[in-house]
Amino acid sequence: MNKVVKKMAAKIYTITSGKGGTGKSIFAVNLAVALAGLAKKTLLIDADLGMANIGLMLGLENKKITLHEALADEANVSDTLCDGPNGLKILPCGISLQGFKKADPSKLKDVIAELAPNFEFIIIDTPTGMNHITATAIELCNEVLLVLTPEITSIADGSKMKTVAALLGKEVTGMVLNRTMPVHDEPYREKLAKSLDLKILEVLPDDVSVHNSIVGKSPVVTKYPYSEISIAVNRFAALICGIKMPDEEMKGQKKQKTEKSRLAGAKLPFSPSKK
Ligand SMILES: Nc1ncnc2c1ncn2[C@@H]1O[C@H](COP(=O)(O)OP(=O)(O)OP(=O)(O)O)[C@@H](O)[C@H]1O
Ligand SMILES: [Mg+2]
Numbered sequence: 001m002n003k004v005v006k007k008m009a010a011k012i013y014t015i016t017s018g019k020g021g022t023g024k025s026i027f028a029v030n031l032a033v034a035l036a037g038l039a040k041k042t043l044l045i046d047a048d049l050g051m052a053n054i055g056l057m058l059g060l061e062n063k064k065i066t067l068h069e070a071l072a073d074e075a076n077v078s079d080t081l082c083d084g085p086n087g088l089k090i091l092p093c094g095i096s097l098q099g100f101k102k103a104d105p106s107k108l109k110d111v112i113a114e115l116a117p118n119f120e121f122i123i124i125d126t127p128t129g130m131n132h133i134t135a136t137a138i139e140l141c142n143e144v145l146l147v148l149t150p151e152i153t154s155i156a157d158g159s160k161m162k163t164v165a166a167l168l169g170k171e172v173t174g175m176v177l178n179r180t181m182p183v184h185d186e187p188y189r190e191k192l193a194k195s196l197d198l199k200i201l202e203v204l205p206d207d208v209s210v211h212n213s214i215v216g217k218s219p220v221v222t223k224y225p226y227s228e229i230s231i232a233v234n235r236f237a238a239l240i241c242g243i244k245m246p247d248e249e250m251k252g253q254k255k256q257k258t259e260k261s262r263l264a265g266a267k268l269p270f271s272p273s274k275k
Contacts, residue, residue, distance in 0.1 A: 010043070010119040011240075012112065014141035016165075017148060018157030020128035023178035024147045025053045026210055026220070027233070028125035033219040034237035035121050036086035043119045044084065045091045047108060047137055048127040050100045052093035058084060059217040060092045067091055068099030071107045077114045085222050089119070105133035109140050121240075130164055138168045146175040146198070150184050159196055174199035176236070179206040202236040204229050 015028045025048070032044035046054035046067065055061040060082050069075035070091075084090045091111075093099075116122060124141065126134040138144055144165050148158040162172045175198050177189065184203070193200050209224040216223055221230045238244070 010116040010122045011143070012116070012122045012124065012141040013143045013145055013240075014124045014126060014134075014137040015145050015147055016126045016134055016138065016161055017146055017154065018129065018159075018161040019148075019154045022147050022149045022154050023204070023210075024128075025057065025125050026214075027145075027147045027176055027178065027204070028123050029054060029057055030219050030221045030230070030233045031237055032088055032090075032121075032123040033085050034221050034234045035123070035241065036084070036088035037221065037234070038237055038241055038243060039087075040120045040241060041087075041089075041118065042121045042123065043081075043089045043091060043115055045112075045122060045124045046093040047124050047133050049093060049103050049105065049133055050127060052095050054090065054125060055092040055095065057214055057217065058090065058092075058219070060090065061095060063092050063094075066094040066099070067111070068094040068096070068103045070111050071103035071105065072099075073104075073107070074102075077111050085219060091115070105131075105136055108133060108136045112140055130161075135164070135168055138165050138170050141170070143173040144170050145201070146172055147178050148175050149179045150177065150181075150188075150192070155192065155196065158198075162196065162198065172198060174201035176200075176202045176204060178204045180204065181206055201239075202232055204232050 015024045017024050028044060032042050035042040044054065046052045049068065055063060063082060065075045065079045067080060070077050070080050080091050082090045082092060112122065124137045126137050146158045146161060148154045158175065165172050177200050180203050189200050189203065205228050207227055207229040209220050209227040209229060213220040213223045220227060221233055224230055
């Protein structure tokens, strides 16, 4: 396996979490579109073999030749790719149970080995929990990112995934803290980072534009480019490309404030440190 990985040109990011519904797919889609928007040759792979969502999020659900077929040796890998926004290439996954049954997760390495030389970045969205395909995606990637929400359940499962990654020989690069509210301030985040012994690489607010973008079957970063979440995702994409964000966009981010009223009743899983 190591031989195969060494030949790969693309930098491969595996997006995982442990707990379900933390925003892995939303983040994977928008990060990939943002990277493509920076003129990086980017491939987004939906590796959630049982509960694939990216096709549904981007209106690709009718594609017949998908990752399922590639993992079942029923299709050429090149025939599975679709076009996405900003020149992004997408390898969607089918949504049928028959497709899930026939797909061999261990073949993901071969699929990626074939595609990697053509891309600068590959973003892999994984299923919830511990499973064969997530383990494969962790093993073959360069960077493991945890997308966690501030809930104690997500944090506990994220901690477990960090251990799983370590058992697979990978150190998690850091976490993206999603669905935050203003109560999740710096002291809170510092304490969280310390408790998980993991860097918080980006903070994404709870934002209604995410829901609206799913309804509209288009990514937030293209549909609502000036939303706070889009600016955060673009900033992260720029960071991993080594590009400094222009000042205007940073100013734009300050202008976008989430509704403080939504904070009412929000509770932290632990007490924030006193200033
Ligand atoms: N920052 C956000 N603001 C508001 N809603 C969000 C945000 N991030 C995710 N969501 C919502 O949370 C839900 C789960 O998101 P998503 O499908 O990306 O999670 P997931 O981790 O991929 O889930 P699964 O484990 O089922 O694959 C979706 O309904 C999405 O709209
Ligand atoms: Mg998902």
